[in-house]
Each structure stands twice: as structure tokens, then as C-alpha cells.
Ligand SMILES: Nc1ncnc2c1ncn2[C@@H]1O[C@H](COP(=O)(O)OP(=O)(O)OP(=O)(O)O)[C@@H](O)[C@H]1O
């Protein structure tokens with residue numbers, strides 16, 4: 001195998017100004033106003049009570065939910081001009097969802113392989129990258145296990161591997177340690193903050209756990225749909 005060159009991965013500069021999104025025709029104002037700037041390589045934790053809009057905000061930052069108001073700018077380019085959200089996610093963003101969303105009928109390794117569809121890597125390189133990540137997360141013995149048969153914590157680790165496999169420059173993680181014991185949580189966070197492949201991605205992390213938030217450079221409180229500047 002030819003070794004890959006040292007990673008030049010650099011975190012994305014993220015700027016969100018006045019982002020807002022509601023549901024049910026405006027009856028549920030999930031995010032009223034979110035202002036956030038993340039410097040390249042910076043890790044920011046968002047904390048706030050259940051229902052205050054954290055997951056909805058992350059979905060907007062991931063270009064999964066279009067904001068109704070406000071602007072999202074990545075590396076100086078308005079998100080609206082970045083092309084399809086799918087491409088941006090494939091090339092820039094790794095997402096650890098609150099409810100992991102693994103495909104239950106695929107194995108752990110197949111789930112981790114998914115984001116590499118369309119990448120420039122050869123089939124062999126893809127397999128190696130998946131195997132390396134599963135090994136690093138202590139999951140090589142589960143590689144062929146169907147996601148439906150994994151434990152909750154194992155699923156969370158596989159979901160992290162899937163988020164990291166394309167070496168994202170921006171990692172969005174929604175309560176990534178919600179279902180794991182403290183030792184697994186530490187392993188998971190170690191890989192989140194220093195992902196395989198090197199470099200320093202930017203990180204936006206949502207958590208209810210102050211110890212997890214404490215690993216970020218900054219902790220931002222969110223309340224009632226408002227993330228103040
Ligand atoms: N698809 C949806 N349709 C309707 N309402 C929604 C939808 N998604 C979220 N909401 C509502 O928007 C509000 C914010 O939800 P969100 O999931 O962003 O909160 P959260 O801060 O992530 O909460 P938690 O800490 O429990 O994960 C809640 O009142 C929720 O019921």
C-alpha cells in the first residue's frame with residue numbers, strides 16, 4: 001500500500017448569522033435566532049435544555065434543513081452558493097446524529113463505507129480506511145455484524161466511524177456520547193477531537209454532559225431557540 005501524504009486537512013471557518021427555522025407552519029419556532037462563528041480548527045460545544053433547538057440548528061449547519069431566515073457562510077462562501085448540500089456533506093462535513101441512523105440491514109463496515117461512495121479512493125483504499133477506523137475504535141470484531149444486532153454503544157461508535165471516514169473538515173456531533181459508558185465515551189471523544197488522518201477539523205458538538213462540553217475550546221448556552229452571538 002502506498003502511504004498517503006501527510007494530511008493538510010484544515011478546519012472550516014463557519015459563520016451563522018441570525019439562523020431561524022420553525023415547524024408546523026410556524027407554530028413551533030424550533031430555532032428563533034442562532035449566531036455562531038467557529039474558527040478553523042476550533043471546537044465549540046452547545047448546551048441547552050431539551051427542545052431548545054440544538055438538533056435543528058445542527059441540521060441547518062449540515063445543510064440538511066434549509067434555514068427560513070439568516071445566513072450560513074462556510075469559508076467565506078454563502079451556503080446557498082456552495083452547490084448541493086449532498087456534495088458539501090460528502091466533501092466537507094461529518095455528522096454524528098443524535099439517533100445515529102445506521103442502516104440496520106447493512107453491516108458495521110458497510111455503514112462506515114457509505115460516505116465514501118463517489119470518493120476518489122480505490123476500493124482497496126476505502127476498505128483499508130474503514131478497517132483502520134473500526135480497529136481504532138475497538139470494533140474490528142463487529143465489522144461484519146449487522147447494525148441491527150449491535151448494542152447501543154457499538155452503534156454510536158460505528159456512527160462516529162461513519163462521520164469520520166471521509167476525513168471531514170467540519171464535524172457536527174449531536175450528543176455523541178449519549179448511549180455509552182464513560183470509558184467508551186472517552187475513546188469516542190479522543191477520536192472525535194483528534195480524528196484519524198490528522199489535521200484539525202472544526203467541531204460543533206451538542207451535549208448535555210458538562211464533562212464532554214469541557215473538552216471543547218468554548219461552551220455556548222442555548223435557550224428557547226436562541227443561541228446568542
Ligand atoms: N421535524 C419536526 N417537526 C415538528 N417539530 C419539530 C421537528 N423537529 C423538531 N421539532 C420541534 O422543535 C423543537 C426543537 O427540537 P430539537 O430537536 O431541535 O431540540 P433539541 O434541543 O435538540 O432537544 P434534545 O436536547 O431533546 O435533543 C422542539 O419543540 C421539537 O418538538
Ligand SMILES: [Mg+2]
Pocket residue numbers: 054055056098174
Ligand atoms: Mg436534540
